[in-house]
Amino acid sequence: MSAFQHRHASHCESGVMAALVTHAGLPLSEPMAFGLASTLSFAYIPLIKVGGLPLVAYRALPHAITKGLRKPLGLTMQVETFRKADQGVARLDELVAEKQLVALQTSGFWLPYFPEDLRFHFNVHNLIVFGRDGDDYLISDPVFEDTVRCPKADLTKARFAKGLMAPKGRIYFTRSTVQEPCWGKILPAAIRKTCRTMLAPVPFAGAKGIRSLARAVAKLDNSGDGAHARHFLGHMVRMQEEIGTGGGGFRFIYAAFLQEAAELLNLPPLATKADEMIAIGDEWREIALAAALMIRGRKLLEPKLIAAMLSTQADREESFFRALRALV
Amino acid sequence: MDDSQVPQEGNALFKGQRKAVYARGLDGKVRPVPSAGWQVEEIVTRQALEVLAAQAETARQRALRGEASPLEYHMYRSRMDLPLLAQSTGIWQWRVRRHFRPEIFSKLSNAILSRYSEAMGVPMEKIQSAEP
Structure with a gap:
């Protein structure tokens, strides 16, 4: 070794x-x-x-x-x-x-x-x-x-x-030695599985999960000092940051993966999808930024605004994964 | 996110550490780039720390007035809540809540106290007082 x-x-x-x-x-x-x-x-x-x-x-x-x-x-x-x-x-x-x-x-x-x-x-x-x-x-x-x-x-x-x-x-x-796998088989399977998760017909996962979160955020009470609303928004961003990796970081990692897959499979359309994924990750950064400014009071606390951004994000991710599904 | 947009404003909480974030370079390839931190992350992490610190301070005041035992203060100070403290010690939540009462806490055996001390990482000699 x-x-x-x-x-x-x-x-x-x-x-x-x-x-x-x-x-x-x-x-x-x-x-x-x-x-x-x-x-x-x-x-x-x-x-x-x-x-x-x-x-x-x-x-x-x-x-x-x-x-x-x-x-x-x-x-x-x-x-x-x-x-x-x-x-x-x-x-x-x-x-x-x-x-x-x-x-x-x-x-x-x-x-x-x-x-x-x-x-x-x-x-x-x-x-x-x-x-x-x-x-x-x-x-x-x-x-x-x-x-x-x-x-x-x-x-x-x-x-x-x-x-x-x-x-x-x-x-x-692991004590085993790993051999070069058959990329042509395992990459499309892995991508299809991600598409299935993101398009799952349940309210708590994938694009529909983002929509459920948007609904919950829209209902946050911003009357009074809005302490709970701020706490909730902060929590949503923290899950993206600490456990996630820096403003939609997982979306950027996935974009890097799609680029590698495009080369290994010799499938240039995947590289185009990678650029779209980067744009989606950037949008998650915008959401985190807007929420953080509201938490700090540098921007008016308007949960409905964040909810609308989330809901647009749900639509974007949904159409992204439908198109990706069709490619592999 | 492009290379040039990777936040470098510094997050004071990182204490000089950098984290890897993925960003697109000039050649169009996405690769890991060290980031000194993003203000957004600092804001939300500070917010969480402030909530915990406020809970600890309220509990400390209650303990000083004799309305609660120091245990509640130490729990928040260890960034725990009731369910976590109960799980970490193997003591039921209703019992932990009972131990928040000063008159009951003061009569606890060393065996029970040491379970709290172990779970929260607070030395035995400090657990009896609500001091940092």
């Missing part, structure tokens, strides 16, 4: 999986990991609360990339969780001693190398342990520019945090 190479990524799970697969022999970019696992999505689920507000997600559920890459790449992943922390620590140490690259699910709140103000109880932060130095683990955290270190006690706490989607010490790794 060659030495492990850290790469700065936009999103933790796609970054971790791209690094694991690359290390296993197939050079894979982050957008390719993201697109191949059909991770682009949208979900608005009022029944699941995050910090008291409805779940808004701009991509598929956590673990979707880990699971989604297995079939197209013929990848065998070993996944283990632990009931007791000491078992989890012992197993990680054993694998690290074997020089095995191990990915972990953690809670960002307990990781001391995170800037204090960015530590929230978010239980699905992924990172890779690539070595140990005394009581410190050597960590490749894809959302950081460089590799970092984390003391054992802190990492253990992060691995065994409780709450929504508790990691339970989850580790995952």
Whole structure:
């Protein structure tokens, strides 16, 4: 095995999986990991609360990339969780001693190398342990520019945090070597799957999910100090930023994926779609900006305006994915 | 988003870290570009921090007036809420709520206190007072 190479990524799970697969022999970019696992999505689920507000997600559920890459790449992943922390620590140490690259699910709140103000109880932060130095683990955290270190006690706490989607010490790794897949088969399948998700005939997912969110935003009360409306809008943008990756970031990652796919499949129309996807991502940035200005009171608080933008966005994404579906 | 539009205004909360965002270069290709941060992100993150800080401050005032135990303050200060604290300690929510009452909190055994201390990452000697 060659030495492990850290790469700065936009999103933790796609970054971790791209690094694991690359290390296993197939050079894979982050957008390719993201697109191949059909991770682009949208979900608005009022029944699941995050910090008291409805779940808004701009991509598929956590673990979707880990699971989604297995079939197209013929990848065998070993996944283990632990009931007791000491078992989890012992197993990680054993694998690290074997020089095995191990990915972990953690809670960002307990990781001391995170800037204090960015530590929230978010239980699905992924990172890779690539070595140990005394009581410190050597960590490749894809959302950081460089590799970092984390003391054992802190990492253990992060691995065994409780709450929504508790990691339970989850580790995952692969011992297999990955061969070049048949791109002509797996890429169209992955793109079709994303189209299916985005055009799903249910009110909480895809373009229809964006419309449901628009309706909920339109109903926000902006009378009085509008505290709840501001809180809700902030939450919507935060889900796009922290858990997303910078104003519609997932849309930009998907655009990068479509460009790669256009080359591998020799299908130039996909590259045109990539440019459209960038325009859609830019629109998400506009929505985030408008909401942020309203939150700070630099712009009049008008939830209906944001709702209208969201609703236009729903139409754009719907027609985008209908056209994309027809291409592959 | 083009390369030149990648926000570089800096997000004070990043403490000098940069995050990778995907943007289109002059050749038309989308690739990762390090970003020093975007004001929008800073605004919404600060907003979340302010909500948590306000909750903690209200709880601290209540504790100082003897209307609540320091536990509620420490919970908010650890950026937790009731369901999360209950899950992290394995203590039912109604019991945690009961422990918010000063007269009941002051009689808690060390065993229970240490579960709170462990879950919130607050040292045992600090858990009895509502001080940062």
